[in-house]
Amino acid sequence: MKKAYFGQYGGKYVPETLIPALEELEEAHEKYSKDPDFIDEYQGLLKDYCGRPTPLYFAERFTEYLNGPKIYLKREDLNHTGAHKINNALGQVLLAKKMNKKRIIAETGAGQHGVATATAAARFGLECVVYMGAEDIERQALNVYKMKMLGAKVVPVYSGSQTLKEAINEAIRDWVTNVENTHYVIGSVVGPHPYPKIVRDFQRVIGDESKNQILEKEGRLPDYIVACVGGGSNAMGIFYPFIEDKDVELIGVEAAGKGLETGQHAASLTAGKIGVLHGSKSYVLQDEDGQIQLAYSISAGLDYPGVGPEHSYLHDEKRAQYVSITDEEALQGFELLTKLEGIIPAFESSHAIAYAMKIAPSLDKDKIMLINLSGRGDKDVDSYRKLGREVIE
Amino acid sequence: MSKISEAFKNKKALITYVTAGDPSLEATKEIILELNKDGVDIIEVGIPFSDPLADGPIIQKASQKALKNGITLKKIFEALNEIKEDVTCPLVLMGYYNSILNYGIDNFITDAVNTSISGVIIPDLPFDEEEEFYAKIKENGIDPILLVAPNTSEERLKEISKVCSGFLYCVSIMGVTGDSQAPMEHLKEYSQRVRKYIDIPLAIGFGIDSPTKAKNIIEYFDGIIVGSALIKIIDENSDDKAKLLKEIKSFTKTLKVW
Numbered sequence: 219m220k221k222a223y224f225g226q227y228g229g230k231y232v233p234e235t236l237i238p239a240l241e242e243l244e245e246a247h248e249k250y251s252k253d254p255d256f257i258d259e260y261q262g263l264l265k266d267y268c269g270r271p272t273p274l275y276f277a278e279r280f281t282e283y284l285n286g287p288k289i290y291l292k293r294e295d296l297n298h299t300g301a302h303k304i305n306n307a308l309g310q311v312l313l314a315k316k317m318n319k320k321r322i323i324a325e326t327g328a329g330q331h332g333v334a335t336a337t338a339a340a341r342f343g344l345e346c347v348v349y350m351g352a353e354d355i356e357r358q359a360l361n362v363y364k365m366k367m368l369g370a371k372v373v374p375v376y377s378g379s380q381t382l383k384e385a386i387n388e389a390i391r392d393w394v395t396n397v398e399n400t401h402y403v404i405g406s407v408v409g410p411h412p413y414p415k416i417v418r419d420f421q422r423v424i425g426d427e428s429k430n431q432i433l434e435k436e437g438r439l440p441d442y443i444v445a446c447v448g449g450g451s452n453a454m455g456i457f458y459p460f461i462e463d464k465d466v467e468l469i470g471v472e473a474a475g476k477g478l479e480t481g482q483h484a485a486s487l488t489a490g491k492i493g494v495l496h497g498s499k500s501y502v503l504q505d506e507d508g509q510i511q512l513a514y515s516i517s518a519g520l521d522y523p524g525v526g527p528e529h530s531y532l533h534d535e536k537r538a539q540y541v542s543i544t545d546e547e548a549l550q551g552f553e554l555l556t557k558l559e560g561i562i563p564a565f566e567s568s569h570a571i572a573y574a575m576k577i578a579p580s581l582d583k584d585k586i587m588l589i590n591l592s593g594r595g596d597k598d599v600d601s602y603r604k605l606g607r608e609v610i611e
Numbered sequence: 612m613s614k615i616s617e618a619f620k621n622k623k624a625l626i627t628y629v630t631a632g633d634p635s636l637e638a639t640k641e642i643i644l645e646l647n648k649d650g651v652d653i654i655e656v657g658i659p660f661s662d663p664l665a666d667g668p669i670i671q672k673a674s675q676k677a678l679k680n681g682i683t684l685k686k687i688f689e690a691l692n693e694i695k696e697d698v699t700c701p702l703v704l705m706g707y708y709n710s711i712l713n714y715g716i717d718n719f720i721t722d723a724v725n726t727s728i729s730g731v732i733i734p735d736l737p738f739d740e741e742e743e744f745y746a747k748i749k750e751n752g753i754d755p756i757l758l759v760a761p762n763t764s765e766e767r768l769k770e771i772s773k774v775c776s777g778f779l780y781c782v783s784i785m786g787v788t789g790d791s792q793a794p795m796e797h798l799k800e801y802s803q804r805v806r807k808y809i810d811i812p813l814a815i816g817f818g819i820d821s822p823t824k825a826k827n828i829i830e831y832f833d834g835i836i837v838g839s840a841l842i843k844i845i846d847e848n849s850d851d852k853a854k855l856l857k858e859i860k861s862f863t864k865t866l867k868v869w
Contacts, residue, residue, distance in 0.1 A: 231708055231735045233665040235760035235785055237767065377671065378661065390664050395786040397762070494709040494735070495662065507683040508713025509661040 222411035225534060227527035230410040232390075232497045239397045244412040246317050251419060256316065263308050264423065267341070268298045270305075272424075274431035274588070279558040286578030287441065287585035291561070292428050292456060294592045299334050301564065301593030302424060302452045307334035307403055308341075309420035314401035315342050321400040322346045325389040327354055327382035327448070328519035328566065329361025330593055331405030336370035338403075346370040349388040351381035354518045361597055379512040382448075382522045386496050406449025407526030410497030414454075414526050421455025428588060429459050436586055444469045445590035446569040447540065448484065448520035450529045452592035457538060467539070470529060471573045473515035474542035484513035486525040487533050487540040500527040516545040516601075517565035519593075547572040552595060552602065564593035565601070614701040614729045615653060615754050615777035619812040619833050623869045624652035624778075626814055628705065628838030630670060631656050631687045632677030634849040640694050642845065645856045647698045649863045652834070653778075654698070655732065656691065658684055658706030665734035667789035669839040673846070684714050688722040701729035703756060703777075708736045716744060720751050730754035730777045738767075738774040745774050756780055759809075761801050768808040778812040778834060781805060783819065789839030791820040795828060802831035826868040837866060 222228050230240055250256040264270040272293045281289045294302040307324075314322060322339045325348070326332030332348040339346035348365055352374045355362050365372050378384040386409075393402040407414045407421070432440055443460060445453035447470040460466045475483035483489065486501045493502035495510055503511040503523035513523040532538040543551075548565060551572030556562045563571055570589050578587065595602075618624050627646055631639050639656075646654050659674035659682055666674070684706075691702065704723065711719050711733065723731065731748055738745065738757055745755040754777025759768060762785065771779070781801065784793035798815065805813060815828060816836030825835050844862055848855035 229740050230737060231740060232737070233734050233760070233782075234737055234758045234763055234767075235782060237737060238762045238764060377675070383662065387662050387664060391667070391787050394665070395790070397785060492712075494707075494712060496664075497735070502709070504709070504713065506713075507685075508710045509678060510709070 224528045224531035227498070227500050227530040228411050228414060229499050230497060231494045231499065232410045233394055235394050236397060240410055240412065242317065246313055247412055247416050250313060250316055256312070260309055260312055263312070264305065268304050268308065269296060270423065271427045272296050274428060274435065276435070277559050280555060283558055284575060284578035286581045286583060287587040289574060289578065290432065290586065290588045291591045292424060292588060294424060294452065294590060295561070295563065295594035299330070299337050300596065301330040301334065302421060302455060303331045303334035303405060304337065305423055305455070306405065306417050306420040306451060307331065307338040310401070310403045310416065311335065311338035311342055311344065314344070317401065319399060319401040320345060321396065322403055323349070323389050323392050323400055324403045324405060325349045325382065325385035326405065327385070327521055328517065329354070329358035329365070329597060330519060332365050332370070332372070333361050333368070335403045336365040336368035339370065340368045347373060347392070349373050349375055349385040349392070351379065351385050352376050353380040354382065357518050357601060358597055360600065381518065383510065383513070390496065406451040407454045407528060408449040408496060408498065408524055414498065414528055417451050418454045418458055418528065421451050422458045424452065424455040424590065425457060425459035428456055432586065432588060439463055439466050440588040441585040442467045442469060442587040443590070444471060444570045444574055444587065446471045446520060446566045446592060447487070447525060447529060448473070448522045448566065449524070450526040452590050454526055454528055456590045457532070461537060468532070468537065469573065470538055470540045471569045472540060472542040473517060473520040473569060474544040475514040475516070477544055478542060482514040483542065484515040484520050484522060485542040486523060487529060488542045495524040498527050500530045501525055501533070516548065517569065519564065519566040520569065541573055543569040543572045549607070551575055561591070562595035562599065563591055564595045565598045567592045613754050613777055618652040618701055619778060623829060624812070624814065624834035625650070625863065625867055626653040626655060626834050626836040627651050627841050627863065628655040628657055628836065629845070630659055630673040630677055630842060631690070632659055632680050632682030633673040633842070633845065634676065635680060636682060636686060636690045638852065640690055641852070641856065642859060644694060644697060645859050646863060647700050649860050650867065651700060651863055653701050653703060655703045655705045655836070656687065658687060658704060658710050660707040660710055663707060665787055667787040667839060669789045669842050673842045684710055688726050691726045695727045702727065703730040703732060704728050705732040708733050716747065720748055720753070723753055724751055728753060730756045732756045732758070732780060734758055738771050749776065758782055759805060761785060761797060765808065768805060772809040775809070776811060778814045779805065779809050780836065781813050781815045781832065783815050783817045786817065788817050791818045793818055795824065798828050799831050822865045822868050825866055829869055835866070
């Protein structure tokens, strides 16, 4: 397999101007991922700044209600800034600091990656600019406010879908222009090589911890691991350490939005085809002429027409299965977990919760299911309130 | 000698870019014929793409307009086929890799050959990605025109020299198309550095928007590439075709500063 690829997926499909930066980044990543001082500093930040390890929580009432396997939640929502995104943001900003980059740029959909990057940049005293689709700015006003408080400049992007896809385009254009002093913190396992590997390596802590924790609690590995997939960083993070454990079923849940048949969804693996977007080859939502289609999901963090190349590889190899959940089903997951466990999940994570609700009742009770609760739902409460759904008494 | 190499024979070349389908495919055909008549040496025809990473706001907007007009790669080939007998200068297709991948590489090459396309430029396909693609178009008599940037390493320049033919597209700045504010002082040294490794004609593009700028840099290069500045003229005159063609004529005339 070529170094920049996962099977036929990945690569560096970028303007020549960016090649030196990608080579520099690859070199830095290879060097520092083996450097004990770097590892110590990063682990220290994860422990004392992020609050890791995050707990693996047995969701007793949720399990009882579904009457299926024992369900554990990996509590990434308990991270500093409220989601798994901080694992990657801190790692990359630390790497940028080592590479003497003075300026950090990022893109964000739901705002969690933007907040995490702005936080990490503040922590290291670096200038930070975050690109965000104008529609997402509307949907995620609280996170925009937080980013500004943290000293980041939030740049609205008005072109195209005014969501994550366009925010990435703008961030890449900024990077092409300022590549010599700027590091682009990509927020998911997408983009040109080496990003998918770097982000995965910073997120694998989720899976590494989960493995230890489940062995400690149950004395064995889980039967199912369920995680939501937009770009796919939380899923890749929890899947990766289990890939060789063939008995563990890995399930990625994409956003079916208003329904796959409506065309308004973000299910790249379920309904896309192979293409090149944002510097790598992977499954992509595109029309007959190869124009990238606008994705749709109630969850801004999943609203992306591509997916990380390693997921495409796992999909083709049938090592992971990819399914999809509609907005409505995700909202039911959001409501049920809140009511039964007192945990408000992010809309993104609610997709994984909803898929568990779908399959758990038909699965054996002696099985173990682990759901990656990738983030907390505070950011989505206002959007939920505006939906005017009847609060379940 | 390829048609593109001939365009540089004993002279400097003026290369212009237009986005196919902006403001309409009919207009694009007329614009190409006008540019050909006005003495442009090579015409780049842009395949509009939804996510053009190397382009600035002017070409982005032109692409979006073309896509709204329902432009597809198939329609572009059809349009170029209709005018190929009347265009004497080489035509080069410039587009993003997903358009070609989606069209099918073999289909693309067949249609490019049938449409008398002389070269292909793909800003997001570096030479070492899908190497077989560039080899294949070369086998079919189409020049793979690659891009280099001011920060391209000497190692890569050596490798690029083995793949590229026709001319080398030297990106003038660290940035995207249409950025005319960026400094140009480094261009002499840049051209000298590139020439150490690459012995085909060098054309300079990105941000070249006026005769004055062309005059200042042409001595270091074998050609200049003008894109966004022309698209701007097309945009400003899209309602009046006669005026549009007249403006294009007078603009291109001023650009031939040699």
